[in-house]
Amino acid sequence: MFSKLLRAIIMGPPGSGKGTISGRIVHDFGMKHLSSGDLLRIQIMNSTAAGLEAKKFIDQGALVPDEVMVQLILNELREITNHSWLLDGFPRTVPQAEALSDKLDIDVVMNLDVPFETIKQRLTARWVHPGSGRVYNLDWNPPQIPGKDDVTGEQLIQRDDDKPETVTARLRNYENQTKPLLEFYSAAGKLVSFHGTESNIIYPKVKDFLATKIPPVTDDQSQSV
Ligand code: G5P
Ligand code: MG
Numbered sequence: 001m002f003s004k005l006l007r008a009i010i011m012g013p014p015g016s017g018k019g020t021i022s023g024r025i026v027h028d029f030g031m032k033h034l035s036s037g038d039l040l041r042i043q044i045m046n047s048t049a050a051g052l053e054a055k056k057f058i059d060q061g062a063l064v065p066d067e068v069m070v071q072l073i074l075n076e077l078r079e080i081t082n083h084s085w086l087l088d089g090f091p092r093t094v095p096q097a098e099a100l101s102d103k104l105d106i107d108v109v110m111n112l113d114v115p116f117e118t119i120k121q122r123l124t125a126r127w128v129h130p131g132s133g134r135v136y137n138l139d140w141n142p143p144q145i146p147g148k149d150d151v152t153g154e155q156l157i158q159r160d161d162d163k164p165e166t167v168t169a170r171l172r173n174y175e176n177q178t179k180p181l182l183e184f185y186s187a188a189g190k191l192v193s194f195h196g197t198e199s200n201i202i203y204p205k206v207k208d209f210l211a212t213k214i215p216p217v218t219d220d221q222s223q224s225v
Contacts, residue, residue: 006031006084006214007104009091011181012112014170015119015126017199018088019135021112024203025086029210030217032080036073036089038133040064041159045130058161061169063092063177070099077104084214092178097185108213109185110206113195116171123167127156 008031010018022033040058043051050072054064063069073090091097100106125138129149136143136156144150161170185191192209196202 005082006210007087007107008085008210008213009087009106009109009185010112011089011092011109011178012114013116013119013174013178014167015123016112016114017202018112019133020141020199021203021206022086022088023134025206025210028207028216029084029214031214032083032085033133034073034076034080034085034087034090035133036069036087036092039072039076041130059166061161061166061173063173066093066095066099070096073100074103091181094180094184097181101188106185106190108192109190110209111182111185111191111193112202113193114197114202118197119171120164120167123162124164126162127158129154129156 010022010025012018019035019038022035025031026033040051040054044055044058045051050068054068057064069090069092073087077085077087091100122137122140125140127136127138127143127147128134129136129152131152131154132149134149134151143156145153147156148154149156161167182191182193194202194205194209196205
């Protein structure tokens with residue numbers, strides 16, 4: 001029934017729960033998760049030339065130029081040869097989607113359709129573990145020990161681009177530059193949208209959908225993912 005590896009995209013506005021839902025997908029289906037934002041933040045942490053350049057855009061809530069992103073992501077995808085994968089945060093513009101489809105066939109695009117009002121409240125309470133991309137929220141899923149990652153015990157940080165004025169710019173850019181992608185993937189017959197305000201209600205629907213495309217991992221396998 002499941003004959004091939006799955007190539008999936010998860011998209012949605014900033015703060016819609018892409019990272020949160022991706023973490024659950026990785027756990028349940030063993031897919032490789034590739035988050036463009038996490039990749040950029042690792043480059044920034046390591047003070048690479050690309051990271052320093054990208055930081056100027058990220059801190060203003062602007063998008064990093066298409067050619068930088070396309071190169072970064074295609075390089076990473078080239079390394080994942082025998083795993084199903086889940087792209088989070090890429091593509092984010094129509095030219096990025098076109099560059100991706102020139103190289104690879106995408107099987108499915110899952111869109112998290114979460115209202116902007118719900119999102120704004122979430123981001124100011126977000127803390128992340130920069131090494132893994134694990135994401136917490138002080139109101140909703142706080143870490144077991146305040147300020148520390150549950151798995152490694154390392155320090156959590158707040159993202160510079162979660163300041164209220166930057167969040168507003170990110171949402172505006174989503175509306176202008178990323179939302180047109182919904183039409184792009186809908187026209188290609190790839191788009192599935194999940195509407196809601198709570199990840200705990202959205203995720204079971206995502207899980208049921210993915211289970212028609214890829215086998216879930218067993219408990220034994222999930223420990224080694
Ligand atoms: P990112 O890193 O891709 P965004 O803006 O797309 O950033 P973000 O902010 O990472 O998306 P998310 O992953 O959709 O959000 O959401 P999340 O982190 O899982 O959840 C948000 C918060 O809500 C968390 O605290 C979580 O715990 C909480 N939460 C989740 N579900 C619930 C719930 O049901 N209830 C409650 N109360 N809370 C919940 O990109 C960052 C920047 O990098 C650049 C851009 O500058 C971008 O702004 N960039 C690119 N530029 C150009 N092209 C690309 N392809 C780029 N990719 C990244
Ligand atoms: Mg994210």
